[in-house]
Amino acid sequence: MSSSAQIFDFVIVGSGSAGSVVAERLSASGRHSVLVLEAGGSDRRFFVQMPLGYGKTFFDPRVNWNYRAEPDPGLGGNADHWPRGKILGGSSSINAMVWIRGHKSDFDDWRDAGNAGWGYDDVLPVFRQIEDNEAGADSYRGTGGPVHVTDLTRHVHPLTKRYIAAGVELGLARNADFNGETQEGIGVYQITTRDGRRMSAARAFLRPAMKRPNLHVEMNALATRILFEGNRAVGIEYLKNGRRIEVRAGREVIVAGGSVNSPQLLQLSGIGPSNHLRALGIDVRHDNPHVGCNLQDHQGINYTFKARERTLNQLLRPWWGKLLAGSRYLLARDGPLSMSMNQGGGFFRTRPDLDRPNMQLYFQAFSTVLPRPGERPILSPDPWPGFSIGLSNCRPTSRGEIMIRSADPSEHPKIVANAFSTNHDVEEMLAAVKFLRRFTETDALRSLIAEEVLPGPSVRDDEALIDDFRRRSGTVYHPVSTCRMGPDPSNSVVTPRLRVHGIEALRIIDASVFPSVVAGNTNAAAIMTGWKGAQMVLEDMD
Template identity: 75%
Template sequence: MQSYDFIVVGAGSAGSVVAERLSANGRFSVLVLEAGGTDRRFFVQMPLGYGKTFFDPAVNWNYRTEPDPGLAGNADHWPRGKLLGGSSSINAMVWVRGAAEDFDAWAAAGNPGWAYADLLPLFRQIEDNEAGADQWRGRGGPVHVTDNRANVHPLTHRFLKAGVEAGLALNEDFNGATQEGVGVYQITTRNGRRMSAARAFLRPAMKRENVRVETHALATKILFEGTRATGVQYRQGGRTLNARAGREVVLCAGSVATPQLLQLSGIGPAGLLQGLGIEVLLANAHVGANLQDHLGINYTYKGRLPTLNQILRPWWGKALVGLQYLLLHKGPLSMSMNQGGGFFRTDASQKRPNMQLYFQAFSTVLPKPGERPILSPDPWPGFSIGLSNCRPSSRGSIMIRSSDPLDHPKIVANAYSTDSDVSEMLAAVKFLRRLASMPAMAEIIEAEVLPGPACVTDDELVADFRARSGTVYHPVSTCRMGPSRSVVDPRLKVHGLEALRIVDASIFPDNISGNTNAAAILTGWKGAEMILEDWDG
């Protein structure tokens, strides 16, 4: 049997960080088990190439939720990264940490050490922010953050002006003093290439003799002696293998696969496990429960000015931007589709922003089966304004269907299952239309394409966002951290077990305001820091 000090399950946003940090001092041996393969693929490294990875089973788990009444019965597509870097290798690269109040609420819920004041120094250590260092931003860290303000499409500036006309402030840094307002999104790229967690952390770690990374290695069970985790069973190349952990097993498989692996190992809701013939090692009804996610929808417009559609649609445009990218690593292919955005409150009673905006200077109304047509947009000048809720109150679950590790778990999202989530989104889409009616936008809009001018009443607006909404790929909290109603304690140790930690976005006590990748990387950094503290000496 292979033996290591630490076994890290999952080489994603958090797992890549954990592997790098635990191996840096040279004292500990680290095995990383990744179910997917390499990240050295052209459409992974090219930022706008994530449209090509959206359904690609070679790099994507392609999960589907159960048909959801809250989404008009639709079964939502849930892409999750299945490769080195995990979802940081296929995401839209927006670098938003979350609001200070989010983390303060984590600490107030019984998680000392997780307040914003505790985490800000860590965020600054992680960052190499092109905008420069200040009291919020960091410089010199492993994650390069591109300041995109000089590169965005001209229509993005119209969007920002319309936001100001609608009463929002212009915000130069969503990770700065405040999150509220409209601005240009910072993204995780460097020199025109994606800055995934694999590129920032895992690739440097893989050069060390004390790190071993096994790809196409699907973890199937955590091994125990009594209540102490001693290793991991995994499948690779048609064989079942075991690896031993002398110190700890660290689960970093993400909000879907981490609860799945725990349940397969006998840790979870007792009734579920017994019904599937799995021996219960530790009954905990919260494993796989408390699922939270951000839901989004786009309103799409036909414009009077050229958009990226006119560049990315024709063959000659594709050739032009392709050459620009290959020769200079610049241009539309070096960026995210979400160039501008912001945060706003749906009503004055909200103490802080509860909705996020996204501006995309192109449109994809005409779908292609099995493809997200980012690189083949509509043949007319279109653009979209999107939004997602920051702190929805709806809760879902992720539970295994069988004892077979190859079976995708049952994902019940329960989207828009509370009245407050519905009323909040209704207010948000009304504000979105108001923003589009501001002079800076109205003068260039020829028509609203989706949902269209016939969609007017509250009932029609609600029916529309139920039918067209979907995940914005931020599932969290399925193994939440806390002193009660939880799975791990504030040091990320699994309650009731020894030598087993969870270090990924599944431990978030509640979702954050904004994109979750930065906070997942932060969790990896802090989790590794705590592990090293506990094994110091």
């Protein structure tokens, strides 16, 4: 390593949902120097800050890695688009902002797998510290924290109430807070916005911390490998403006690149499946066949309907409607552009004998059957009134992997999702889409629906339903567990303290360490992991 390399106490790779939190926490006392390396650029972009603007960032290479998974037999041979944030705030700067922590038993499962300190009773206080919940504090919610959580109940489209009434007809309980005492039921989603602007991890944590003299953020800096002295991580090599630069970490290197970039960086640095690394000409630093493996992700699908009443399509489709919504947003920071496309939600069980919900619901008061090329068509809905009800599985048993293709850090890794590769996942989704169809038979929705557009009324029997959800399902952007934590190095990548097995002074703090995927959106749990991970770093220094 160059003797002239800059030295910081901590070098953090990635400024996403977890990395932003780690940077804020480690720099808070002023006693430690912290460097954050971010491959992307600034989050100060209009369509990043405007909540519904994430339709514009869905394919934008300026803010998005735009990964593509391998053609997947489980998805009818489709090669799924995998957007991941390449920007300050990471994927929290381009996501749909739904604030779901996960089911309480998910975290107890983590603890029971040998990960002390990660049970629900351990993480609940962290969630409460993180939150500034507009709905007010109680024994589950928090106020005064960095992440403002907006209660949309008074703002949702009127059709959302019809959707909730339909769910109640089907036997689902009305649930005012999916992060409260129980997750199951139907209701309105809470989202991470404040004053009509996206509340990303960068806005909540990193931007305030960047005012501190002991925190430095280097943007457009692609980490290429971890640097070592013997078995100890001592720094990072990164690429910026065509130059290779080395930076040294006096205390620890912290990898917070997320479920794609973290295993990629470890593999590029010689930590991973030895046979795979040798085949690519990479010297093996530490053989761990689990780096990049155990990939888990939620798969989702929408059923779309023509409506007999006006939906958001009639507002967001015509030029005058766009002008009206845009003016309302610019002048008052409210209206449909200030929200997520997913206003209603819910969790249900496909079988009564299950001990917790295994499916998540989404309601969108508009439809996007006819997309425009190169844009997620949120801002260009269909020319007729339409709405969609979607669902995704909560705990799939299918497992995939993420492996580098070469020693070139700029080459995207190979993503193999293996969606619907188990009978369990296929049978569960089949039961779920049949339940979804029952929404159309309720008094609350029957008179509203003019026609089922997708998949259409001809798709009825089990074989046709399975074929349809294989062809039309896709990731709901919740990849986790590619560097999973566990006490046993023979089946995990990091310890319950998030230290990489077999390596000194190296931790991974992001959603890649989840032992298993949580039920629901993963951003909240990733932020919690950043907070707890930073706490562990500080505790272990004492």
